Structures are given as C-alpha cells and as structure tokens.
Amino acid sequence: MSRVHEDLRFADIPKQTETLQVETGAGTVTCTVYRPPASTPDPAPVYVNFHGGGFVVARPEQDDHLCRYIAATAGCVVINVDYGVAPQHPYPAPVVQAYDVTAWVAENGSAHNWDGSRIAVGGHSAGANLTAAVCRTARERGTFTPRLQIIDSAPLDQLEDPAAKRSPIAKPLLAPGLMRIFTAAYVPDPADLTHPLVSPALADDLAGLPPALVITAEHDRLRDEGDAYAKALEAAGVPVTHRCFEGVDHYFTHTGPVDAAKEAIDLMATTLRTALSA
Numbered sequence: 001m002s003r004v005h006e007d008l009r010f011a012d013i014p015k016q017t018e019t020l021q022v023e024t025g026a027g028t029v030t031c032t033v034y035r036p037p038a039s040t041p042d043p044a045p046v047y048v049n050f051h052g053g054g055f056v057v058a059r060p061e062q063d064d065h066l067c068r069y070i071a072a073t074a075g076c077v078v079i080n081v082d083y084g085v086a087p088q089h090p091y092p093a094p095v096v097q098a099y100d101v102t103a104w105v106a107e108n109g110s111a112h113n114w115d116g117s118r119i120a121v122g123g124h125s126a127g128a129n130l131t132a133a134v135c136r137t138a139r140e141r142g143t144f145t146p147r148l149q150i151i152d153s154a155p156l157d158q159l160e161d162p163a164a165k166r167s168p169i170a171k172p173l174l175a176p177g178l179m180r181i182f183t184a185a186y187v188p189d190p191a192d193l194t195h196p197l198v199s200p201a202l203a204d205d206l207a208g209l210p211p212a213l214v215i216t217a218e219h220d221r222l223r224d225e226g227d228a229y230a231k232a233l234e235a236a237g238v239p240v241t242h243r244c245f246e247g248v249d250h251y252f253t254h255t256g257p258v259d260a261a262k263e264a265i266d267l268m269a270t271t272l273r274t275a276l277s278a
Helices: 060-074 093-107 126-141 176-186 190-194 223-235 258-277
Strands: 017-024 027-034 044-050 077-082 114-124 149-152 212-217 240-245
Touching: 017 093, 027 060, 027 093, 044 060, 044 093, 044 126, 044 258, 060 077, 060 258, 077 093, 093 114, 093 126, 114 126, 114 258, 126 149, 149 223, 149 258, 212 223, 212 258, 223 240, 240 258
Parallel strands: 044 077, 044 114, 114 149, 149 212, 212 240
Antiparallel strands: 017 027, 027 077
16 A cells, blocks of 8 residues: 555655654654745745555655645645554544644744645545544634645545445455454544544534545545545535546555546645645
C-alpha cells in the first residue's frame, strides 16, 4: 500500500521542504512543510494533509508525490502530518493530534509565512477519516473554518463488518481480515465505533461542514460508504464535488492505474486552488 507507482512520483517537481514540531494534547507531532514555487505570492494559503495506512502504518512519506504536486500546482504550502498510529496511539489520540496540528497551522501563519486564514484539509484512506473528524471538531468549537475538505477513499463506517462491504471484483485490495485488524487496533473499545469522530457516515448532523471533494474508487470496498457520505453532505446543504473513478481500487492515487491517478491528483490540486483563492 505504501509503494508509489514509478510514473506517479513526479520526479520533475523539486522537493522544497522543512520539518517542524507541533505540540498537541496527545504529544509532539512531526510535520513536513512543502513550499510552493518561489513565484507564488506571499503569504500562500495552506493545505494540511493526513496520510493513510489503516491507522497503524506510520509512513507520511508515501504522500510525498501528492504533497509536491499540490504545492506546485495549487500554489499553497502543504503540511504533511506524521500523526501517531495504533496500537501505541489508539483513538482518540490521532484525532486530537490531527485537530491540534490544524488549529496550530491556522493560528501561526504569520510566523511561518503562510496564510492561516485560507486553510484546507484532506487525506487518503485513514487520513480522510481524520479529515472528517477535524472538520467536525472545528465546526463544533468554532475555531477555524476550512475552505475545503478532501475525502479520498475513506473508511467512514467503522461499525459495519468489513465482510459486508462489497466490491465488484473478486479480490479487492482491502481484505476483511486486515480491515478488522486495523479497526481493532485503532478503536479498542467497541462502544466508540459509532462515535461520529470514528464513523462520520453514521452522524446525522452534517450541516455547516466545509465544502467537500469526495473521491471514491469503483472497486474499493469503501466505495459505498464514501458515495453515501457525499450524498449525505449534499443533503445537509454542504457544497460537494463527488467523483467515483471507474476501474480502480483503493489507494489508486498511489499505486495506479497511472492515468486515473493523475486525473484524481490533478482534481485535488485544481479544486484546492479554486477553494483557497476565493
């Protein structure tokens, strides 16, 4: 899952990064800051990215290609968050870290040469689940308002048994056994499985959340809950752009097919550019 296809590594886009540490209510979090091209007007808007990995794989570098492409194409600073993972850091620690880092980014733009008032959040797989949690917490606390949330191939219903999550192909990437291991590690108390910060798709109060770009994959076991979440957001009055990519499976933005992956990544970048420049 963490191996990025060679033709998706965007070797022509230079890597301009620095590392910073953010103190959160659940420990110190390391973040990698990707800067946009020097020609970008200062201060640039900012996008906070949460990597995937089933809440148990700590590999933020798997999103390096996305972060570089988005910084270059959307003209924004990208903050790639190395949040803690289970079983050492089960729920709610990753949610606390994800929210606290985003709040810190929103509040500390002047010291780091980005515009914290123009902020967006997004993620992939488990990171997309954390994105939904960050947006919900920000709405409830009234602290900051993301201009966009990117929900890519997200596990949004942690209560439903993974075997009941169907795919049109015989052997999709996500196997039910592996999914159960991920969920049990991340949410050790079954009583938390229905919490809206764990299973955003089970929440019935979605009004007032940020505009969303929801990306799903036709062959992904998580497609149905992603499609349903996009419809539920729209029904609640949230502006939604929803795209289901045909003929691809979970994490295709990393492993391919290349054409579909590039189209999806460009959709993220162009949607971000529009949202952050408004």
